[in-house]
Amino acid sequence: MNNLVSKSAVLSSLFWKLLEMGGIHAVGLFVQIVLARLLLPDNFGTIAIVLAFINIAQVFVQSGLSTALIQKQDADELDFSTVFYASLAIAAFFYILLFVTAPLIANFYNDENLIRILRVMSLTLFFGALKSIQNAYISKNMMFKRLFRISLVSVLISGAAGIISAYMGLGVWALIIYYLTNGLVSVIIMLFKVEWRPALIFSFQRLKSLFSFGGKLLVSSLIHTFYMDLRTLVIGRIYSPDALGYYNRGQSIPNTLTNAINGSVQAVMLPTMSSMQDNEASLKLVVRRSIKTTSFLIFPIMAGLAVVAEPIVSILLGDKWLPAVPFLQMFCLAAAFQMLHTANLQAISALGRSDIYLKLEIIKKIVGLALLAVSIPFGIYAIAAGFAVSTIVDTLIHTFSNKDLYHYTALEQSRDILPALILSLTMGTAVYLLGLIKLPPWQLLFIQIPAGAVIYIALAKIFKVESWNYIINTAKEEMIRRKK
DSSP states (O other): OOSOOOHHHHHHHHHHHHHHHHHHHHHHHHHHHHHHHHSOHHHHHHHHHHHHHHHHHHHHHHTTHHHHHHHOTTOOHHHHHHHHHHHHHHHHHHHHHHHHHHHHHHHHTTOTHHHHHHHHHTTHHHHHHHHHHHHHHHHHTTOHHHHHHHHHHHHHHHHHHHHHHHHTTOTHHHHHHHHHHHHHHHHHHHHHHOOOOOOSOOOHHHHHHHHHHHHHHHHHHHHHHHHHHHHHHHHHHHSOHHHHHHHHHHHHHHHHHHHHHHHHHHHHHHHHHHTTTTOHHHHHHHHHHHHHHHHHHHHHHHHHHHHTHHHHHHHHTOGGGGGGHHHHHHHHHHHHHHHHHHHHHHHHHHTTOHHHHHHHHHHHHHHHHHHHHHHGGGOHHHHHHHHHHHHHHHHHHHHHHSHHHHOOOHHHHHHHHHHHHHHHHHHHHHHHHHTTSOOOHHHHHHHHHHHHHHHHHHHHHHTTOHHHHHHHHHHHHHHHHHHO
16 A cells, blocks of 8 residues: 555444454354353363463464565565465474474373364464465455454354354363364355465565564564463463463453454554554554544443453353452453553554564563562462553553654653543442442343443543544544445
């Protein structure tokens, strides 16, 4: 994309991406809730360990090259085909590596079942390789409406397969079937719905060129993924699978909600920002709008979820999952601030400054590892709390680091998120006080959730919060445009 992306194109893409992410995550969350009620906490703990290793391998498979394709304004058929074949080759290498090392990993965790589980689940590496290029093509061409349909069908089919397997008493294998089916179905549908096909061409020179940018993203992503999954690996080794299952479920609910909003905005903003990499004023405007809008949406959701965590877990997952409540509350805090440094990272990627991206990742992870080391002796809840603190520190690092790139100062960022933060804390306090009423959990939620929404929107209107007016006006503009 050599020209600036139009506002209508951004809004249309954002609409479909929000619909995709919101719909997909809503269905996915429903599936996870049903599976959690049917399966035991240790099933989720076991699969979390396996996914940690696969996630790290998946970083190498995608290797930053798909992001490099989006960032490169003149990416052509040779670039896409080269990355396609390179990704498949890397997937094959890491599948063999995980297949061979599976007995060592199982021995480390004293669980022989991990051998078969890891070897089967590692097949998702190939699905990830195939989908990453197709997703890059979709993102670059802003075809998010098509991706919505593909993702929705995939999650519906895989969710049905996982739930049926759980009802049949397959235990942890129900989760494995869920993940494998999701990857396989999405790849098959993309073959029919996405026009791009790899050509029989390959260029080491193009691969080297893309890797000059993507390579730094690879290292950055590897550091980030290893850091994010390190707690899972540590908890899985020190504590029981049950404890890891509680930790995992507590993390998954807020992550699902924030990923639906934050992931939608960022997926559309990267190609949009990339088209503005030579226009500093426009880039700053887009980053600022991204941060203001996502904070206005995510802060109240996380504040409300933290306050009603106990009745939510009791009703949705069952009382056997109540030990996950403290984890859920701490991860709500972490998820609320995570989107702030994500927006800043997207801008750095769009500018092609993967060197700065890498430096910031190293700094943040050093701080995070220090907090992890300090928290381990104090138990599993301290580990989760340490992660929440590290996320806030990450946000502070980004607010002070990007001033020279596009002159978006820490003071400006603080002012942009402050209205949503104050309104969310006020709403959260009111919802907490309502929770003191002695009622059954489902009756409390029936009162608390609508009351929280009404209070937040009313405060936004009373104090004329700019983000609220922007969202309403933008929605009206988009509706008018669609009617034409």
